[in-house]
Amino acid sequence: MMNWQEMIAAPGVILADGAMGTMLFEAGLQFGESPERWNVEHPERVQAVHQAYLEAGSRILLTNTFGGNRWRLSLHGLEPRAQEFVEAGARVAVEAAGGRALVAGDIGPSGSLLAPLGELDEADAVAGFAQQAEALLDGGVDVIWIETMSDLGEVTAAVRGVRQASADVPILATLTFDTHGHTMMGVTPEKALQVLSQQGAAAIGGNCGNGPEEILGVIEKMRAASPGAILIAKANAGLPTLVGGRAVYAATPESMAEYALAAADRGARVVGACCGSTPAHLRAMAEALRNRLAG
Numbered sequence: 241m242m243n244w245q246e247m248i249a250a251p252g253v254i255l256a257d258g259a260m261g262t263m264l265f266e267a268g269l270q271f272g273e274s275p276e277r278w279n280v281e282h283p284e285r286v287q288a289v290h291q292a293y294l295e296a297g298s299r300i301l302l303t304n305t306f307g308g309n310r311w312r313l314s315l316h317g318l319e320p321r322a323q324e325f326v327e328a329g330a331r332v333a334v335e336a337a338g339g340r341a342l343v344a345g346d347i348g349p350s351g352s353l354l355a356p357l358g359e360l361d362e363a364d365a366v367a368g369f370a371q372q373a374e375a376l377l378d379g380g381v382d383v384i385w386i387e388t389m390s391d392l393g394e395v396t397a398a399v400r401g402v403r404q405a406s407a408d409v410p411i412l413a414t415l416t417f418d419t420h421g422h423t424m425m426g427v428t429p430e431k432a433l434q435v436l437s438q439q440g441a442a443a444i445g446g447n448c449g450n451g452p453e454e455i456l457g458v459i460e461k462m463r464a465a466s467p468g469a470i471l472i473a474k475a476n477a478g479l480p481t482l483v484g485g486r487a488v489y490a491a492t493p494e495s496m497a498e499y500a501l502a503a504a505d506r507g508a509r510v511v512g513a514c515c516g517s518t519p520a521h522l523r524a525m526a527e528a529l530r531n532r533l534a535g
Contacts, residue, residue: 241339244383244410244442247299248470253504253529256300256344256474256512257293258522264289264304265486274316276308279329286329290336292519297526299341300510302385305329305376306348310368311360315351323375330379344385344412345376347398354393362397369401373409383410387474388448390416390423392435399439411440412510414447414472417458429461433469445472448514451479451491452499456506463507470510473503477516489516493524500525501532 247254264275267285278286286304293301308326313319333343347369352360373384384402389395395413402411413436415423422428429446436444446458455475462471478491491499496513503511511529513521 241337241342244342247342248443248509252533253500253508254300254510255298255500255522255526255529256472256510257290257298257302258513258517258519259477259515260289260302260304260306262489262516262518263292274307274313274318274325275304276313276325276329277316277318279304279325279332283328283332287332287336290333293522294336294341296519296522297530298512298522300344300383300512301333301337301341302344302346302387303329303333303376303379303381305346305372306387307351308375309347309350309372311350311352312348322371326372326375327379330376330381334380342382343380344383345373345379345381347372347376347384347386347402348388349390349394354391354397362393365394365397366401366404369398370404371401373402373405377405377409383412383442385412385414387414388416389413390427391425392427392432395432396435396439399436399441410442412443412472413441414445414474416448417446417454418449421457421461429458430465433462433465437466437469443470443472443510445474445508445510447472447474448476451476452496452502456499456502459503459506459508467507471508472510472512473508474510474512474514475499475503476514477521480516487516491516491521493521496521497524497528501528504529504532
């Protein structure tokens, strides 16, 4: 299996995976449960999700560790098991990948605001993200993917935490630009690109949000600001509606395939999907990208 540098040096678009939470809810995860706990209690169900995305054509698999930090796990009374859950999540993904895909250690936001807007001290944030990154690296991940961030202070704290754990592991970083072209904290795509490039991120982009059109706009702005940057698009499968108390996403596999091609046309090198997506969506995206490359 090639490493990140070799993968990004090869021609073509790299397909990441799709939603983890969506698939775990289908597998029986209940609202309010910790998904990370399943890495230990139901590893076969988590591994099945990874394998489904791998078989659909994904070449980067994100670990089931989005909320595996001390702050989010404390909401479930599980903070003392953070290392266990995160390392187990990494090992499950590595086993599923079997050398056929890169494994990205997934780091999501703390769920708290950094001081002075909130109570989370910056040094504590760096230490907490370092703890999560260390567990991911102990589990054997190839890269670290920091995602769904809205505050530049928090994402840079996460980058610093990762760098405490490793001086050279590639860092991918995506923010969520779901508020009129900005993140919830007012960050523009151009500013995110500038700051994260200075921080040494290997690839930068957007994930989650309000669907493909929003992500395409983010990629356009980032490409205009820095034509040589390695960009990531990982959009939700449209906007959800509540049906029977559950979120249902409207985007079809065919529409997500069109999004994958549009993202590639705008300069994204890594394309995947986020909330509401399934292996069927990723399979259609992979086929569309293969056909484009073959043509």
